[in-house]
Amino acid sequence: MQLSKISTRAPKSFDKEKTKLQTAILVDEISELQNILYAQGKYKVLIILQGMDASGKDGAIKSVFRGINPLGCSVKAFKAPNTEEQGYDFLWRIHKNVPEKGMIKIFNRSQYEDILVPTVHKLLPAETIEKRYKHINQFEEFLIDNDTVILKYFLHISKEEQTLRLQERLDDYTKFWKHNDQDAKEAKQWNVYMKTYERIFKNCAKAAPWQIIPADQNWYRDFLIAKSIVESLKKLKLSYNKK
Amino acid sequence: MQLSKISTRAPKSFDKEKTKLQTAILVDEISELQNILYAQGKYKVLIILQGMDASGKDGAIKSVFRGINPLGCSVKAFKAPNTEEQGYDFLWRIHKNVPEKGMIKIFNRSQYEDILVPTVHKLLPAETIEKRYKHINQFEEFLIDNDTVILKYFLHISKEEQTLRLQERLDDYTKFWKHNDQDAKEAKQWNVYMKTYERIFKNCAKAAPWQIIPADQNWYRDFLIAKSIVESLKKLKLSYNKK
Numbered sequence: 001m002q003l004s005k006i007s008t009r010a011p012k013s014f015d016k017e018k019t020k021l022q023t024a025i026l027v028d029e030i031s032e033l034q035n036i037l038y039a040q041g042k043y044k045v046l047i048i049l050q051g052m053d054a055s056g057k058d059g060a061i062k063s064v065f066r067g068i069n070p071l072g073c074s075v076k077a078f079k080a081p082n083t084e085e086q087g088y089d090f091l092w093r094i095h096k097n098v099p100e101k102g103m104i105k106i107f108n109r110s111q112y113e114d115i116l117v118p119t120v121h122k123l124l125p126a127e128t129i130e131k132r133y134k135h136i137n138q139f140e141e142f143l144i145d146n147d148t149v150i151l152k153y154f155l156h157i158s159k160e161e162q163t164l165r166l167q168e169r170l171d172d173y174t175k176f177w178k179h180n181d182q183d184a185k186e187a188k189q190w191n192v193y194m195k196t197y198e199r200i201f202k203n204c205a206k207a208a209p210w211q212i213i214p215a216d217q218n219w220y221r222d223f224l225i226a227k228s229i230v231e232s233l234k235k236l237k238l239s240y241n242k243k
Numbered sequence: 244m245q246l247s248k249i250s251t252r253a254p255k256s257f258d259k260e261k262t263k264l265q266t267a268i269l270v271d272e273i274s275e276l277q278n279i280l281y282a283q284g285k286y287k288v289l290i291i292l293q294g295m296d297a298s299g300k301d302g303a304i305k306s307v308f309r310g311i312n313p314l315g316c317s318v319k320a321f322k323a324p325n326t327e328e329q330g331y332d333f334l335w336r337i338h339k340n341v342p343e344k345g346m347i348k349i350f351n352r353s354q355y356e357d358i359l360v361p362t363v364h365k366l367l368p369a370e371t372i373e374k375r376y377k378h379i380n381q382f383e384e385f386l387i388d389n390d391t392v393i394l395k396y397f398l399h400i401s402k403e404e405q406t407l408r409l410q411e412r413l414d415d416y417t418k419f420w421k422h423n424d425q426d427a428k429e430a431k432q433w434n435v436y437m438k439t440y441e442r443i444f445k446n447c448a449k450a451a452p453w454q455i456i457p458a459d460q461n462w463y464r465d466f467l468i469a470k471s472i473v474e475s476l477k478k479l480k481l482s483y484n485k486k
Contacts (some may be wrong), residue, residue: 087343089389095338100330101265131388138381145374 001201003194006212008158010220019223026226031068032105033233038072039240041102044148048110051155053166053183056215057108063222077108090114091139111136112200119196133144133203140207150208151232153225155215159190244444246437249400249455255462262466269469274311277347277478281315282483284345287391291353294398296426297408299458300351306465320351333357333384344441354379355443362439364433376446383450393451394475396468398458
């Protein structure tokens with residue numbers, strides 16, 4: 001699979017306003033399904049969001065999970081490991097943060113950063129990184145064996161769109177807080193990131209497949225994610241426990 | 244392997260007083276090696292103690308780790324999962340408690356209780372328990388790939404010795420605090436426990452082998468554990484980081 005051959009935009013047949021209405025309905029459905037998920041207390045839902053800087057991870061969370069009961073849903077953002085986390089294996093902080101029964105947990109970045117960053121910046125021997133693919137697969141299989149549903153989304157934007165968005169952060173004072181000097185440097189590694197992502201999608205799909213979300217248009221991105229979550233939750237055939 | 248065919252006592256050639264002197268030397272060596280382990284901050288040492296009630300897990304920890312710097316060594320006792328822990332997979336609380344770089348962590352009981360208890364008391368479908376063997380193996384391999392040394396000890400006592408010790412807890416007011424009505428019930432399941440342990444030793448030895456410690460005599464038990472720990476730490480070729 002080549003990311004460069006996958007469109008980052010909605011097919012022309014999609015109407016923006018109609019799609020937004022559909023998304024609003026899906027967002028309500030997520031809230032309803034989450035109520036039952038929580039009441040039943042059986043399944044755990046882990047949503048993994050990955051994507052380049054400015055690909056819209058924060059925006060997607062804001063749009064798709066607005067209105068959800070925060071009692072049953074929370075977000076964990078993984079930044080560079082802190083000094084405590086560095087004392088342990090890379091899955092230690094991940095495992096500590098998995099959802100408990102009845103909960104939805106959203107990972108804003110995830111264990112996949114522990115493959116991406118050391119690969120792109122050559123921080124670890126190839127052999128060590130190779131093992132991480134295997135260990136992530138085994139870890140995800142383990143979670144799935146323990147009633148976890150894992151949904152993995154890659155927010156796929158074009159390099160041009162990223163450039164625009166990063167510039168916007170400099171120009172718009174309501175977005176400047178998101179600006180980070182490091183982002184421009186990372187953006188230069190675009191091709192290496194894409195290649196590494198392609199490898200991840202190939203090697204880490206066995207336990208739970210990746211979904212590539214064209215993400216240049218926020219409305220289309222939100223629609224696809226919301227739709228996928230509703231479909232996945234419906235498959236669980238959730239139900240209130242009977243008296 | 245049949246546990247009933249393995250002696251729970253020291254071979255006759257072992258002299259109690261001489262062995263105790265040797266143990267004292269080994270215990271000092273552990274302290275010295277731990278200082279370097281801590282200073283080097285590279286390896287993680289995980290010591291797993293399993294055994295029937297009254298097999299001497301607490302006693303072994305007290306004897307073998309007396310004198311050790313508590314800054315670099317701590318004990319985690321795993322009891323029946325509490326309500327929070329029950330919300331997660333069985334390895335969640337285990338992973339949370341693994342040693343960090345430079346540390347020795349002693350598990351008083353461990354992930355193996357999550358095979359033993361559901362097997363003996365038929366609390367889970369056989370298929371679910373079967374998967375736990377696999378997941379424990381993969382988890383241990385993962386820890387080992389991340390610079391962890393895992394040392395697994397089974398304290399092997401005879402049924403007769405256990406009966407004596409449990410009675411002692413009733414008779415001796417300094418030991419009564421350890422008495423638990425449940426223990427007598429568990430002791431009745433002796434044969435099922437032994438069979439399950441035999442299976443564990445067979446199926447969960449790939450990543451890190453089990454060591455069966457004859458444990459009817461405390462002095463011999465302490466000697467064997469201390470000796471094994473010293474040997475394992477020496478194999479690491481620990482050294483202070485050079486300037």
